[in-house]
Every structure is written in C-alpha cells, then in structure tokens.
Amino acid sequence: MTLLTADDGPVLRVAGPSRLPESVSGADSAVALVGPTGVPAVEPLVMVTLGGRTAFHARCPTDRIDEIATRVGDAGDVTAGDPDDVRDHEPGRSRLPTPDLPGLRTGVRDALGACGWRRPTDPDDHEAAGGFTDPDPETVMEVGAELDGRGWGDLRQDAPLAEPWRDVREGDGDPAVVVNAHGNPADALLLESAPLEVLDGAAGLAGSLGAEEVIVYASSDDERAVQTAREAAANYPAPSVPVDVVTGPATYRAAEPSMAIEAIEGNHRLEARIRPPDLDAVGLHGRPTVVHTPRTLAQLSVALREGAPPETRALSVTGDVDHPATVEVPETETLETVVDAAAVAGELKAVSVGGQFGGVTDDLSVGVAPAELGAAQLGSDGVVRVLSADRCVVEFVGQRTQLAAEENCGRCVPCREGTTQLAGLLREVYDGGYDPDAIDELIEVMTSSSICAFGVQAGRPARTALSAFGDEFEAHADGRCPAGSCLEPLEA
Amino acid sequence: MSSQRQETADAPPLTEEIAPGTASDPPVERDAPATVTVDGTTVTVGVGETLIDAIERIETDENVPALCHYGREGIGPRSECRTCMVETDDHGVVPACSFPVEDGMTVQTGAADASQARDVNLDLVLSNHNLRCTTCGKNGRCELQDAAIDAEVEEPRYGVLDDRDEYEPIDDSSSFIQIDRNKCILCNRCVEACNDVQVEGVLRLEGSGSDTRIGFQSDAETMEDSTCVSCGHCATVCPTGSLVEKGIEDATTIPLPGFTQKNSVGKSYENTGKTKGPMTAKKRGDASGGDRSRTDGGGGAATGGGETAESDRASGDWGDAAERGGEWP
Secondary structure (H helix, E strand, C coil): CCCCCCCCCCEEEEECCCCCCCCCCCCCCEEEEECCCCCHHHCCEEEEEECCEEEEECCCCHHHHHHHHHHHHHHCCCCCCCCCEEEECCCCCCCCCCCCCCCCCCCCCCCCCCCCCCCCCCHHHHHHCCCCCCCCHHHHHHHHHHCEECCCCCCCECCECHHHHHHHHHCCCCCEEEEECCCCHHHHHHHHHCHHHHHHHHHHHHHHHCCCEEEEEEECCCHHHHHHHHHHHHHCCCCCCCEEEEEECCCHHHHCHHHHHHHHHCCCCCCCCCCCCCCCCCCHHHCCEEEECHHHHHHHHHHHHHCCCCCEEEEEEEECECCCEEEEEECCCEHHHHHHHHCECCCEEEEEECCCCCEEECCCCCECCHHHHHHCCCCCCCEEEEEECCCCHHHHHHHHHHHHHHHCCCCCHHHHHHHHHHHHHHHHHCCCCCCHHHHHHHHHHHHHHCCCHHHHHHCHHHHHHHHHCHHHHHHHHCCCCCCCCCCHHHHC | CCCCCHHHHCCCCHHHHCCCCCCCCCCCCCCCCEEEEECCEEEEECCCCCHHHHHHHCCCCCCCCCCCCCCCCCCCCCCCCCCCEEEECCCEEEECCCCCCCCCCEEECCCHHHHHHHHHHHHHHHHCCCCCHHHCCCCCCCHHHHHHHHCCCCCCCCCCCCCHHHCCCEEECCCCEEECHHHCCCCCHHHHHHHHHCCCCCEEEECCHHHCEEEECCCCCCCCCCCCCCCCHHHHHCCCCCEEECCCCCCCCCCCCCCCCHHHCCCEEECCCCCCCCCCCCHHHHCCCCCCCCCCCCCCCCCCCCCCCCCCCCCECCECHHHHCCCCC
8 A cells, every 4th residue: 555654645544433435435535544543532533634734524424535535636725625623744744643623632642643643554654654663672771761661551550661671681481572451441542543553662672672472462342452453463564573462351350460461371260470579570471571551662662763752641531521532641741631631521520540440539730640640649540530520429439349349350368358348348338337447447458468459459449539528428427428329229 | 990981081181171260370489598587586598488487487576377378288378368468678568478588688577567467357358257166167276266366356347257148058068078168268278289289170269359269170069069089188278167078077066056067057068869980080071961950059159260241341320331330339
C-alpha cells in the first residue's frame, strides 16, 4: 500500500470501525483504515488530509466517505464536505493532529501518537514515523534510567526500569519479555491502534536484554486488541526475536504480573506467586522475565527515536461522563483536565482514581504524576471513574470491596479473608455498626501483609472514602443515604 | 488381582498430568549460610533455610505463630496465613517463612506493625474456621488451637465460622480419610504432600476468593470417588482437624450427650458401599464416571477452575460486571 504520508493526493483516514464496507471506493483519495482514537464518541472519525491540512468529520457514517472524497476531490480543498474541524500541520505528519473535538482536544499525542492516525499493522507507517530504530543496548538502558513502569500490570509500577533490566541481563537463563496488556483500556487501545509502537519498544528491550522471546498477553475479552497484535507481529519486518500473542481469562486479577506469568504458562487456576525473588530473577518458566505494559513500552519506543520519554500519562475516564475517553496528558496536568476531557454527566460528586481499587476523592486539583497521586492516597493505574451527585459513595465502596472478596485469587489470608471481613464491616454500617477504627486496622494489615498488589490495594476504596466522605458513612449508620440511592432496597 | 490389565497402566510420567492449581513459586531458601540478628540475638541461618528457622531457634520477644509453616519434606513455604510477619530494617514488614535471608539482616518480632499483622491475620484465619473444638478429633493436638492459645486470643475480632447454614458437608465417604473443609485453613500442605511428595495427583486447590477450597483433580465430588490411594500423607500434614484418619476422627472429643464429631456439622457425604477396584494407577482410567450416587446431595461442589461469571458482560448501572462491582449490600 502507498505511504499515507505521500502528499500527491488527498489521503482519507477512517478511525473507529474494525473494517470498512467494500462499497467504499474513496473516489480519487487513498482510503486508509486506521485504529481507534481513544474517544469512541467521535467515531467513526473521517479525516481528509491534503499536504499540511486535515479536515475532521466526527461520527461520520461510512456511507458518507465517498461523498466527502468526491467533494474534496472536486474542490481540491479538504475543507469541502462540511468538516467539524480543520487543522494545519506539517506535511507528512506521523501523529494525530489533535482536532477541537470532544476528548481529542485534550492533551498531547506522543505515546498515543499512532492511535487514530497510522494504520495499526502497517510497518511502512511506523517506519515513516521514525520507528524500527534498532537501538544499541546501552541506549535502551539509558532510557530505562528515566522511564517508570505504567500501571499495576507492570513489574515496576512508578519505579525506574534500568535496575530490573540490569538484573535480567545479568541473571541466570534466557530472558523473556512479557507485554502485559491485560485489563487496562489504554493498553488495549495501544494494541488495537498502535501495536507496532508497542512491539518496537518490546523488540528494542528484548535486543538489549538478550531475550529469546516476546510474549504479548491480553484479556480474552479484548478480541480486537488480540487480533491486531497478532497481525502486527506477523507483519513485523525481520523480527529479531519471535513474538507470541496469548490470552488470559477476563478477570481483574489476571493482570497482576505473577498471575499473568501463571496464565502464560498455562495454569488452569490463577493465583499470585510469593516474591521476592521477583519475576526479573525467576519469571516465565523460571527464567529472568520483565513484564511491562503497552503504555510503558510505547513510552520506550518514542524515547528511542526522540532521545527521551515524552513524560506523559495515558488516562482513561469512565463512569458518569458524556463520552468515555482515553487521553494522553503531560505529567504536569491535573485530574480536572482529564475529567473534563470526558465531560461529567450532571454534577460531579467524586472520582475513583487508579483502577478497580482506586482511591476516592472529590479533589480534582491533584496532579496526574504518580508522586502527587500517591501523596493524595490515589492510584496511578490510569483509570478515573466519575461518580455524579446521585451516586452513593458507601454503595460504591461496598461494591468494590465485595468484588475484591469474590475475585481475589484465594491464596493469602489478609486478602482472601480480609476482603470478606471488610465487606462485612461495611455492611454493618447499614445496621448502625459503623466502626472506622476496625475498618482502618483491617485495611492496614491487608495493605502490609498481602502477597500481591490485589490485596495491597483492595482496601483503598474504603480507606480513602472513609477519610473523604466519612459523613456519608455516619449518615448510613443513622439509617439515611444522602444520595438517596441505596437504603431503599434494604427497606423494600 | 492387582496385576490384572497391567498393560493399560502405561500412563505418561505422572507429574505431567498433575495439576494442583497452585502457583510456581520461586525458590526462597538460602544457598549459603548467613548471619542475622533477631530481637538483638545473633543467629546463623543454614543452607536451605529461611528467616523462620532463625526465629524458631531463639526465644523471641513476641510469639510468631507461623501457622501454615511446615518446613519439612519439601512442603512449603506456602506463606498464605501471614501470621509470621516480622519487621526488618531494610524491607519493612515481611513474612518470615518465605522471605529470603540476607546476610546481616536485622529483624524485630515486637515491632507494632508486624505484631498487629500477626494478630489480625490469626483472627482472620479463625473467622473462617469451625471452632467447635470439643467435637473435633484434633482437639488438643491442633496447630490452630495451639496458635490461638499461644497468642492469647480470647475474642477473635471477626468471630468464628458458626453459621451452620454456611458449613460444607463433612466428606465421610472414604473408608480411610475424612475431610471437614469447615476446618481447613488452606495451608496447601495436603496438596503438596499429595502431589509433590507422594506424586499421586489427587488433591488440588480450586476456586477463588471465598470459594477457594481443597478439591480433586479428577473433578470427583467426594474422597470415595476420587483417585485417592489412601496413603494418609495429607492427614499427617494437616494442621487442623480438616483431614483426619478414619477411626480416630473423634479421638479427643469431649463426651457431651448428643454431640459428636459427625453431627458437629450436621451434613455429610457417606460411603456408597460400592466395591472399589485396586488402588493402582489404573484406577484413574475407570473411576472417573460421575454417576455414583451420594447419600447426601448437599451440594458443595465447586466449579472447575473457579473462573465463573468472568465472561458476564451484562450491562448494568455501572457497566459490565467487573466495573459494576460486587452484589451490594
């Protein structure tokens, strides 16, 4: 296929659908199916580019594509066809020029640059963007000194990567590189939309570690991500190491790095391994193994061609919002910017920050950098859930805790029995038995003595909600739900 | 009799079929001697040992139950009960049974965080244990009872498992070994004895969350229907009255009129009386039929891999099942 960056005619990109109807011809334009943008609400997003100018058509039915192509062709101007926005940019741009559209107007497009712009599985597009750098090992190590792992599925969440990389390189046995895309929407987006960026980072790392294989691991529910990753691996030019794509069960705990390794090894039942020694010493089939998320590896890939990591964070906003979105923002931004990208539906009451077991707060002035999130007791897993005014925080926290009790692996007492007892203590609030000291004590022990991050984090929704919304718990103990949403079912 | 159809027993090496459902833990034992300081006392840790060996060697400031720790015959460390948490200078609170010893480590058993973790975790174990000790055949020789007495537990924070509706039936179907899962602390010793030591591949860990239980790799419901060869190693290593040898299951019960070890739970799986074949490997082939009847249909069957409801993407108020959270309240 022709290079999308050629400027000898209009290029028409379609982002969102997994395939195009065969009837679409594109008239005189080259039509390219690119990956999702991270903002489903604007998709299908049709983008017409001529030279250094791109016109955007949001929520554009695919049967309008030919009409737009014809009008642009006739006029010789991308602004024909009533676009929703037009952007000027350098010709041959390799990253999505962010339009003034919901969700997409927020932040930057560095690690997510390929999403919604380059053809996901086309090596030519990735090469034209400066990819396939084939770095020397020391360059990779230098990036690792200033790059932190992203997400709870990463072996080194919020910690520099150079140390485990050196351990792996010097360890016993053939190293393995695992790409852990399980369970996080930004990671699934990267596999669906920018798998070559992820694989390029993984291949560069594998080369520098002397790894024998790269294994991409994802949830069996993320079918499009798995399929796209497989195609990208097959298209990868002259791969230096074999790439395998495997799936694990679609349950939250399956993203935990040691359980990811158990799933890849084929265990029918997933439970956490004890550590230390950590997976970088004894991992997949006993070999030194690094486990990184696509978010981490996309940062690495960009850093390898630009000299330094972009220092951005990918965050996904869900819950009570008008249009869920995955956005990339500089680390200097705040939660407010991120939440605004998805537009709160109604009045905001609280956000749960940091994934399934995120911290609950109503303070959106907190920065998105992990250190600031950590200081505010919030999580850095990159998922922000908005709770609007009619949501009950006690109910939300109870549901999270009950989920933890049902979905934990069952191995260690503080997590297995602790989550069950914590759910019990929270239920007692409804009967007037609100005992914040007992709840705090239990969560402290779950946090300090659980085997893996599941148990360490499972108490976070309750702990943070108790401090930010203690009055709601007291109101429930008095038989009253301020949000008016959760006591009625009990009385009915 | 035992020699009949011997040619059909050409199964592949047994270990290839063994699926205990547990994780492949890394090695944690020392490969060279080291010296550590525990509560101010210098202790030498030998090859193949962990921190718990140093702690057990001296008189510590505080009691460290280390309930699930076995430390013999290649069993453990499972490190599940977390009642061996101790404070270290360099790594904070760590489990003594499975934390690799570093030469020169300094350990305190009396640090507040570690002490609290041991106490809370012991109470958490008790919260899911049938504590009708007077009807238990291991009364007086139970490691959980000993640990609770040593730790001076008088009123466990979270109570004990005393809701009879929640009890699983006692599996009294085998002629040799009885299982009372209501007393199981999931230490995994029996699974390791069965798979790693005896290489029988009968027992496994199954389920997840509060449904985690000891089950059978053959998907059998009862001990009688399982491929158990009645070697008894599981009963030998069981720290509580969960796996006991038949005949002494009520050895130490207190003779209260009307109360027996058997009716302490009130429901059980009984032996079907069917004649069984020889206890050889060939039994694996023909014992898998699931049509044997039970005298008590009291449920209690776990689902295979415990991955139930994970594909439940039914949309609801909070999105899919995982996003919605658990049933509440």
